[in-house]
Amino acid sequence: MTALVLRGVRPYGEDPVDLVIEGGVISAITRPGSAAGQVIDATGLVALPGLVDLHTHLREPGREDAETVETGSRAAALGGFTCVHAMANTDPVADTAGVVEQVWRLGQKAGLVDVRPVGAVTTGLLGEQMAELGAMAHSPAGVRVFSDDGKCVHDAVLMRRALEYVKAFGGVIAQHAQEPRLTENAQMNEGALSGVLGLTGWPAVAEEAIIARDVLLAEHVGSRLHVCHVSTAGSVEVIRWAKSRGIDVTAEVTPHHLILTEDLVAGYDPIYKVNPPLRTHDDVAALRMAVADGTIDAIATDHAPHPHEDKDCEWAAAAFGMLGLQTALSVAQHTLVDSGLLDWRGLADRMSVRPARIGGVQTQGQGLEPGAPAHVCVVDASTRWTVDPEAVASKSRNTPYASMELPGSVRHVIFGGVPTVIDGALA
């Protein structure tokens, strides 16, 4: 079998090399121009380990009009990902071994990325009865991340038990931190703007109070906690404090919370309706700093496809969520790398190494070393492109970045030694 050679590529934006891939692993890293085989010219391009998303809504089963495992996998591959975690809020909910196994098999069939199903914490996401976490963990899907995402596990006893229970199989609870009573009918960040617009506020404290409770619970029972889509400066402070205390907590932030602010809501265009809501400039600044200093471990897309009719309506009637897979790396480059907060190695840590570790995915996030599984994302960091909703691979079009110019385009992606994307198109 011929070797695949990424010629002249720059791992982490550093010195150019030939990156040689054989038998599904990175077999050698040699002087540029020295390796032979099936050559892909990647001169000057940046190589990163394949990106790992901890938070993806693939909508299948149940909402195949919005996305399928197949279409979501395409969007993921084109965005530089080699692994995504498929959220549990499908219909039926991924709260049994049967559903997670179905999603896992659909991922294998699509064959473009590792699709790792997330299991629901509670049956039907109802927050009442613990789902069969063990059965999901021991199914072929091998679930390690459990989340009621979209709903908060707000019952403190249930949260405590879940945190404890998953220790038996190395699982983690990924909490959607949203105090339900404080956010009834909430539409946008609560602040001066929500008051003016007459939209019910989603106060920062509703997120921060749950995170504070959960880190203390995790400490009390000696468990691992992951916090989904952190959106406020106050949440960052709580997590920083928890980590300084030695509490085993990790956290993610979405690309959109690193770049967009609540001001966009002023025109009532539901394309900007998302949960947690877009926050303030101060929150954005704090979140960027938190990714830079490692308080926030991972960038996770919260890719949330919705059909056109669920966004082409009045604000209150619209669905929460926005696309993210095909823009995540560009937004991260813009907000973190081009701004000087992180180098490419740092970004690879937050978008591949750490998310793989949090998700317990041993075959991903192993870096660009000889012997590592050949999951590689090759980016042209020097170009800029304009986001066109009609051109996305996702089945839905609800990107908030339409017409926005972003840096960095994914050129090639290697998944397990096999190219999934060549020259910016599916291979």
Add this chain to the structure above:
Amino acid sequence: MKHLLSAGDLTRDDAVLILDTAAELATVTDRSVKKLPTLRGRTVVNLFFEDSTRTRISFEVAAKRLSADVINFAAKGSSVSKGESLKDTALTLEAIGADAVIIRHGASGAPHRLANAGWIGGSVINAGDGTHEHPTQALLDAYTLRRHLRGGRGDLAGVRVTIVGDVLHSRVARSNVLLLRTLGAHVTVVAPPTLLPLGIQTWPCDVSYDIDSALPDADAVMMLRVQGERMRAAYFPSANEYSRAYGLNSDRLHAMRPDSIVLHPGPMNRGMEISADVADSGRSVIVEQVANGVSVRMAVLYLLLGGNMKGQG
């Protein structure tokens, strides 16, 4: 100006022009034939997703006095929960050739979507959206204030208005604070802290928790409707406590200047935010507000649909 979505979109001159136009059109009401031919052949749609008999009738009368064809489209009950309904309704109205759509909707910002989503080409008039705004109510209030306190001319420079009640959920309060400020009035809002929105300190008005300190200087007091359901949602302990602390009764009316006036956008909860004797007193202009509403809405329709005051007599 094509649409009227927010009172904040009006400049002082825009607002004064609307009030002046309303004053002129009010004379039509005194004629035996209460009709002008101005909007003959134009189609105005009353698109009401919420029940509001008084606002709908006010717009309907206003449009008819200008000879417009009026279609009442009561969309309540036709699945507002499913988002398509607003868009599909809009497309329907566009297809039948609506020149103006007057919309009342429970969702804040619905008129903005109607005006800006590319669904329709006509003018959009916000007749109350969720807890956001109700600009024609603010205009009719300004008209009423101007008539009583400024001889029916110019703006409201120096007029002191106290607004009392559920500011948090009130579209009337939002529009009034914006418009009265634009017209030069000084506004104080009074409410228990639970019924004030976060960030109220950024609004162009003073804020107080104490009604009694905000009445003696006021030229006018505007009482907002307080819904009983707020009590169940723990915004205040009981109707009695609210009424005692924030209700306008005759004792409080006596503490006000003798020439000051009392407004209420209606419908009133007599005995809750306003006592019956105050509502029916000579200082109350609540019934007149309704009449002024017709004139102001005539003016808005007239100006938005391309009317021109010159040549009218």
